[in-house]
Amino acid sequence: MSIWWSLHLRREAASVPLARRLLLGTMETAGVDPDVSYDLSVALSEACANAVEHGGDLHSGGASQAYRVTAYLDGEKCRIEVADSGPGFPAPGPGSAVRRGAVPGAAVPAVTAESGRGLCLIEQLADHVQVSNRPGHGVVVCFDKILKWREGALLRVS
Template sequence: MPRSVAQRFPRAFDAVPEARSFLGDVLKEWKVTDRSDDVVLCLAEVAANAVRHATRSGFVVEVSLDDCRLRVEVHDAGPGVPRPGQPSDDDTDGRGLLIVSSLADGWGVTPHNPCGKTVWTEFKTDQNTTPIGVIPC
């Protein structure tokens, strides 16, 4: 049976570690340990972008697990669609989505009209929600 949980965070930089902690607790509760470091790091990158670019309404983190796929979404009302940067060796930022694309099995952006977006990441995982007796992934 699929699982899903969500939590709202304010537009504040201390919300990023709070979101990381929230996700870490969810992964621990769901016994998803094989990719937890990658998942939490990707969330931190996407949440930091939401704090930097979202409106004052903050952002929502939604986590779902269905069979062998973990999906983490960050919803915000900010304008624009994030794209991976092309930082030079001297740049001190602009690498977040490059990190996400190297660690996640998939990621993307779903724009919302009239404003806002969902940035999502997906991870294949050993954990599944298949009932006992059914062949797992």
């Protein structure tokens, strides 16, 4: 059995826990192991927080006022996609550090930085991460994880 849902959310901080709770509720109902559910919910929260903070100019109105979250539980895997319609990642400047991982050319956050670690955290919590930078048209963060199931789960795939 597969389950999927998609949300079109306003770029407001209150939308982040809404998406997280929907994911956790879906996974609990399906019978996904709580540790896997927690990892994916933290990764989703980071991706949503990035979309809220960086997904466009909040004062311009229009499409950049919203972002989209889609989750698929299909077979033994969960895939989550968070897409915004903001400016995308800026091109790295001369002399900037290059971070290995999901975002080619993204700068490594300084050790003392208070932000900038969200994509690194998503990479640690998910099995596979893909970030599509569409300069001038937004960013899509897509990640997936192999599911583990609770004993007696109703929707467990055998």
